[in-house]
Amino acid sequence: MLLLPKLLALPKRLALPKLLAQALDAxxxxxxxxxxxxxxxxISAVGGDEIVPELEAExxxxxxxxxxxxxxxxxxxxxxxRLGTPLSRMVLERGALSKRGPLRKACEDALMGFNDRx
Numbered sequence: 001m002l003l004l005p006k007l008l009a010l011p012k013r014l015a016l017p018k019l020l021a022q023a024l025d026a027x028x029x030x031x032x033x034x035x036x037x038x039x040x041x042x043i044s045a046v047g048g049d050e051i052v053p054e055l056e057a058e059x060x061x062x063x064x065x066x067x068x069x070x071x072x073x074x075x076x077x078x079x080x081x082r083l084g085t086p087l088s089r090m091v092l093e094r095g096a097l098s099k100r101g102p103l104r105k106a107c108e109d110a111l112m113g114f115n116d117r118x
Contacts, residue, residue, distance in 0.1 A: 044082035084117035
């Protein structure tokens, strides 16, 4: 596993898939919170519309009755908000209309902090 600073030193086209692979790894939930936060922050800093489908799928994935999944879902929604693209806004707006409470709440909260990229 490459360290985060080494990943960020790579060109975007090489770093982004590796960062996303770490975030989508089955053992990601067992990592320390600070490490997970750093990875999602890096994804939102270097990513764009090309990663929105994977983040949307991740936001919808998982056990709907697990509280730890609620926190993960909220983190992914915030990552989408930090991307700040029209596509990421559309995904969050669609999620805010969900009948699934945890998803709806994560998207509503993320939309309040949406950061349009210019």
